Amino acid sequence: MSTSGNPTILVLGSTGLMGREVVRSLNERGVTPRVLVRDPARLRPTDQVEVHRGDLRDPASLREAMQGVDAVFHISPHEADEVELTRTVLNAVEREGARLVFSGIHIDASNRLAKWAMRTIYGRMLPRYRGKIAIGHLVETSNTNPIMLGVGNFMQCDEVLIDVICDGQFVLPTHPKGLNRVDLRDLGDIAANVLLDPTTPAGAYPVCGPRSLTGAECADIWARELNVPVSYVGDDDVAIDTALTAHLTGYRLEDWKSSFKALRGFAVKTKKSELDATTRLLGRPPTDFTEFVRRVVAEHDLTPANANSNATGSEARR
Numbered sequence: 001m002s003t004s005g006n007p008t009i010l011v012l013g014s015t016g017l018m019g020r021e022v023v024r025s026l027n028e029r030g031v032t033p034r035v036l037v038r039d040p041a042r043l044r045p046t047d048q049v050e051v052h053r054g055d056l057r058d059p060a061s062l063r064e065a066m067q068g069v070d071a072v073f074h075i076s077p078h079e080a081d082e083v084e085l086t087r088t089v090l091n092a093v094e095r096e097g098a099r100l101v102f103s104g105i106h107i108d109a110s111n112r113l114a115k116w117a118m119r120t121i122y123g124r125m126l127p128r129y130r131g132k133i134a135i136g137h138l139v140e141t142s143n144t145n146p147i148m149l150g151v152g153n154f155m156q157c158d159e160v161l162i163d164v165i166c167d168g169q170f171v172l173p174t175h176p177k178g179l180n181r182v183d184l185r186d187l188g189d190i191a192a193n194v195l196l197d198p199t200t201p202a203g204a205y206p207v208c209g210p211r212s213l214t215g216a217e218c219a220d221i222w223a224r225e226l227n228v229p230v231s232y233v234g235d236d237d238v239a240i241d242t243a244l245t246a247h248l249t250g251y252r253l254e255d256w257k258s259s260f261k262a263l264r265g266f267a268v269k270t271k272k273s274e275l276d277a278t279t280r281l282l283g284r285p286p287t288d289f290t291e292f293v294r295r296v297v298a299e300h301d302l303t304p305a306n307a308n309s310n311a312t313g314s315e316a317r318r
């Protein structure tokens, strides 16, 4: 516990899409979390954090950052050794007797055999997700009093590709029945709520957005708010690969390519039970896509006159 009476919190992956929203939400409540970062320059200038320089591949640096923490936020990073990295994190959290709040894939079913069967089926259908599925199981069975936040497709994927959208192409593939999309600020707020509340029961919780959208609907909303024509091109593999290759590199690029292509085959409907659970955890309804788009347009100053000159994507290529 910190001197302020708040739990001491370590945010891993704090320079990434999810982690930075957890830091933002904690800061908004006056909480300064610890972060373990490879390169402090990748933090945002506004982040109020206690910086510990280190690497998940260096268990000593992780142990040092974890000393005296009550709760840890973790994602599975886009790394080839993501399962091993998560084992290292779980060992350190267990040794410290802390709680883990994990955001990633978690496969639920009525009993252990059904869960195993589901993990096996999904692993066969989506070979690139095998590591992420294994990580969800490792977290669930760890001695970390875990909270697992199952997040849908990130609205922030669009922000990474904002210059492509401003150039008139919406490349995220969607099933004709739509894809539930989540504003990561909502995930950040939910993670902060549970990191700060040790009484939240361990378990898996869904984090969803308010509705499912098709790519054409997303393109139309961007077109309306930017006042430029935007077309859905999520069926065009060349357009997808060109857009992703211009913004991402390495394992992260391959993960995104694989996820984008998988999305085409899956309708992700919005379930009332998941929406109710998200609303309960948030203490308010989740953010609608139109509201997200208006915020991004305002934050990047993407008025029609300067949409193309200011649209540089939300982060450097990596």
Ligand SMILES: NC(=O)c1ccc[n+]([C@@H]2O[C@H](COP(=O)([O-])OP(=O)(O)OC[C@H]3O[C@@H](n4cnc5c(N)ncnc54)[C@H](OP(=O)(O)O)[C@@H]3O)[C@@H](O)[C@H]2O)c1
Binding pocket: 012, 013, 014, 015, 016, 017, 018, 019, 036, 037, 038, 039, 042, 054, 055, 056, 057, 075, 076, 077, 078, 079, 104, 132, 151, 152, 153, 154, 157, 252, 255
């Ligand atoms: N995109 C989607 O719509 C979507 C939806 C659901 C789930 N997901 C899942 O979300 C996960 C990725 O989350 P994200 O998008 O927040 O990740 P991200 O933006 O790629 O960020 C990854 C974070 O992990 C850090 N990291 C990576 N390797 C590290 C190491 N060895 N030591 C210390 N820190 C390390 C990175 O630090 P650096 O800044 O130093 O690189 C960065 O802060 C993936 O498992 C993905 O499958 C994605």
